[in-house]
Amino acid sequence: MPLRLLKYALSRKHPAPRFFRDCTEPKKSYDAVIIGGGGHGLAAAYYLAKDHGITNVAVLEKGYIGGGNTGRNTTIVRSNYLTPEGVNFYDASVKIYEGLSEELDINLFYSTRGHFTLAHTESALRTMRWRAEVNKHVGVDSYVVGPDEISKACPQLDISCSGKAPIVGALYHGPGSIARHDAVAWGYARGADSMGVEIFQNTEVTGLDIQSGKIKGVHTSRGYIATNKVLSAVAGFTPRITNMAGVDTPIVIHPLQACVSEPMKPWLNTILVSGSLHVYVSQSSRGELVMGSSLDPYEVHSTRSSLDFVEGLTSHMLDMFPFLSNVKIVRQWAGMADMTPDFSPIMGTTPVEGFYLDAGWGTWGFKATPISGKTMAATMANDQAPELIKPFRLSRFEDYDLTGEKGAASVGH
């Protein structure tokens, strides 16, 4: 038993103080307003305060913090992307994550499990090889392995996938991790709050005040707030905010679903992703299998679950793990994924002065929470995006200068 816990438990002081204040009365104006109290918005607030000393900041969350995709995601953190720009960016995030529990002093259960992207066909293996080559080039640990090595890491996996789609190899990525999603939001919230940032829950942004191409303030369910800097970090709600700003993006919203089994004793120690079978799975520290699939094929702004999703997913799970027939699915859910054409985010400045965009996080944004917070904070502080996120600028779609990550993000998230 760690001493810390004993000290904490035996002290009369517990419960500990509030993670963050219960703010309900916004001031008339702030130096910066952040729309969206998901991981990204909260992280941006934290780094605005910590890295740039900008603490007169309000985070506005229409529901409760972490209640958007942050609290729905399956928490895979990795950096084995396909483009050098993507790999560099996500790698920077992984590096922050590795020390984040200590920095925020909250156990994020950041658990490095190793990540296998399974290939069932030669052409899939080719993409793995491509990713491995680029990763190696950038200095990220990933390489192609054969079926034997996969079996060694996960002896329970049926390499033949019940004879239907034999596994021919995989891309292995040692740093692949999972984490407790809520804790990431709470940790950033507490950190930001302790430096003076005010977090407003149940506070919805209903309009933007833009005059002569400059942001002047936001209209909210708690009244008008004046400010010269607004960050939109609302993931699946991005089109609503960008519509208010009159900013065009190619973002479309598709539901992404996931489900979880009842808890069982630990047996799956790696993260497995199969593009061909449209399934990925890890076992949480609580013992549940956390499972997901690729995006729903149609555009719809909804978080309803569908039966065919879970039917398809479980059938592929059984191909990989035939012994799971009587293990039960407890719960399924969905989030709204803000998809971009090239499976990369949209980050940085916009045509509206003082209006910054952190969006297009689709199915892959949890892993980027720390680095996007950090780089968006820098963008807001300097009114200019740092080098690291320039490849993700909004104008790339006009310039046909895409950062194509489809091959690395369509099921792998």
Place this chain on the structure above:
Amino acid sequence: MSKRLPQRASEWLKRDKPISFYFEGQKYQAYEGDTISSALWAAGETVLGRSFKYHRPRGVLSLANHDVNVMLADGTDTNMRGDVLPVQDGMQLTVVNTDGGVKNDKKRFIDAISSILPVGFYYKAFHTPRSLFPFWENIIRKSAGLGVVNFNYPRELKRKLHTHCDLLIIGAGPTGLTAALMAAPHGVNIIVVDENAQAGGSLSYDLGGSDESAKRLADLLAELAKYPNVTLRTGAYAAGYYTDHLIPIVETTGITKVRAKAVIVASGAFEQPPVFRNNDLPGVMLATAAQRLLARYATKPCESAVVFAANKQGYRAAMDLLDAGVTVKAIVDLRAEGEPCSLVDAIKSRGVAIYNGACVYEVLPAANKFGVKGAVICSYDEASAKPLLHDRFTLACDGIIMSAGWAPAAALLYQAGTGMRYEKSAEQFVPAKLPAGMFAAGKVNGIFDLAQRLQDGARAASEALTYLGKQVPSVTVDREYIASPSHPYPMVEHPKGKNFVDFDEDISIKDFVHAAQEGFDNIELMKRFTTVGMGPSQGKHSNMNAIRILARIRQLPVERIGTTTARPFFHPTPIGHLAGRGLHPHRLTTLHGWHEAHDAEFTDVGVWKRPAWYRRAGLEKQQAIYEEALAVRKAAGMIDVGTLGKLEVRGPDAAEFLERFYTGSFKTQKIGRTRYALLLDEAGVMVDDGIACRIAEDYFYITASTTNAAAVYREMQRWLQIWQLDVGLVNVTGAYGGINLAGPAARGILSRLTLRPLDDASLPFGAVCDTEIAGVPARLIRVGFVSDLAFEMHVPAGSAQHVWNALLENGAAEGLRPFGTDTQRLLRLEMGNHLIGQDTDGLTQPFEAGSEGAIQFEKPFFIGQRSLQIIARKPLNKRLVPFTLSEGYQGETINECNLVIGADGNIKGRVTSIAFSPTVGRFIGFAYVDPANVAEGAAFNIRTDSGSLVMARVAATPFVQLQSEA
């Protein structure tokens, strides 16, 4: 000591079918019809499981599928729920998640140190120093989880059925059965489902000391049985609600997906435990659990009970206990006013003391906490929700029967999007606004009195019938409460805690208080921080109390707190059920049998199985492929291309359609000629290619790649709808077989099978004609993908084998051999043809791939044109070039996807194809390189797997000419 009662009219036991089973190594007797829990309880066993976190002994709580602490394993299966699973002869059961057995669980020490494991403790420790986290995580993971998965559990795929009905009724309790009976005479097709082994719901156990309920149930069922249009399915739960009234019904045998026109949810309510110290000990149970034990399983819950009540249900249970010979020491009623109903007098007359405005302050545990020794009772101030200890006293007893309220079993209603409101008079959430076609009745609708429930069932039936277009009179229900069935705040604080709200997760009142103090004072945040409702029972017995506690902490009315979102599934549902039989469709050409018989090694291409190459005695794969390739170069080879997409585009606007769809020009295309057809998406990315054959002025026959055929056809249909052209589209992929015959001897072989002249003048490259081959009508196309002399024959799929055989026979002398897709890839590479998908990726545009030649920029429109116009103005980043390695290259193997590295050390591109060509005698391939460096002969560096650089040179294509020219 046995608690089994003599046979009762209401029981579900088959007394003539005694069985025996083992639990934790000890043998027990039971009857068929028992659940595991009822059998053990009847045998006098009290410790049926251990709690998840503190490893406290647990017994029966609900007997209604949320006794999550009684999870068992039988050597094959795990996490089996004792409260509802029928016991079977010979079962060998152990309790999951114990260390040393259920009685001697070594982990029980955690209960004693629980104070140092406050709510959310794991967020506050174990992460510093970070190097130690993996160590702690390992311990945490091992103590979490429930059962151990059996890696040898057989793969079971359950059947799946689909059915439709006019009216689906969920719940065969008095409300649901009445609804069914009301609707039945109106000729609608009705399905009634109930998760219990037998129909009846509360009528099957809630007897209130008389047999009236049992009789009413028998009558209802007898009446209903007369209607052939009503199907009653028991042991069947509605697992979730999905759009448009799609409701999967789960039975042991499999899932039935019901699509209903209208749905009546009569799923009742879950009884909720009042919260007091040690309310989890074996022997403390919900009143409805006690009633289930008594009525269904003829088992006494205890010998001597204290009933802790805050509603009428407690009194009905007390009557049942008395009738079964259980001593009722007292009824402790939380309400100052007490119970208004007439049962009070009946109970008093049997000598039972009733204490109003009182609570069970704590339960005194028997030795090892294996049961109940007594109850400490004291006054209770309802307004402040405080126990008043001044008058406390102790009653000895071995059971506490508790009944303080309900939570609606409204999961499906929530999933369907029902707006709920808090009905103060019932202290319960009830439906406020139901979606079209959904109806709710009975307890789930906040109606508890039996007579009123029957009315409500009739009311729902009448509304559902009206919705279904029937003319029926409306029914009204008087929603009158003499007293609320639920207590607004059935919580008893205790300084030592262990007053549990969530039994799955061992969460007690103070955990909520602490969570709120730490800022998690929103119901969703509280759920996530405390994990209330996240266990396998999904909050069935805990969410409502959590909401009440939070409302009290925040001093808000319950409705302002709201509920957490209910998501499928209603009960955890097995993977094998959901998966169903698992259909993995794949397609075979009509030649598949022949390929199999001739040792083809198959590969998956899209949904098709295709021969990759043919095994040959004594030859390694690579050697076999070389031989197939050499046959094509030296004589002839043929490949089954029946998998190619084949699309007919017909109509006056056919040429216009293609002109817009593909990048080339088709209006000028002559009949009897083919043209290359390149498809882009709107961003200008290369998607697919094929050839367009003009068969008539208004008739094109298009091929698409095997993998993309379905997608291309789909895109065609989509665009056609947008453009509204006068064109018909037919996907004839499966209707025609296809054979590609290639090589210098191809013409000779084919000419013996057709009267059609095949010379260059009569059938030049790019020509297409309809003719006969081997007596079969065929479309013959002169192509050049794998060889400069090649013929593609498309024949009716049923005749492909005939033509294939005829070719084989005729070509035997020349050395004609079949070849597979691996060989095809080598051959096309030798020809210098790139492959979309292999040499391009999801972002490649024609300028990068060197496909500008296929684009008619001047056309008014084609898909992707606008993008290309912009891209054309930008500098290129990379360009696909053919290359060769130096002659006689012996170095490290170059693999596809090895990177092309520039002088500055940066990535310039990658190898997309590479192979050794036995014809050319060199390694040849395609790679993306710096566009400044694409002249023939230009050198560039490829980095191998091990990191060394190998020089390659841009080459001319086709590669095969290299040799002939040399």
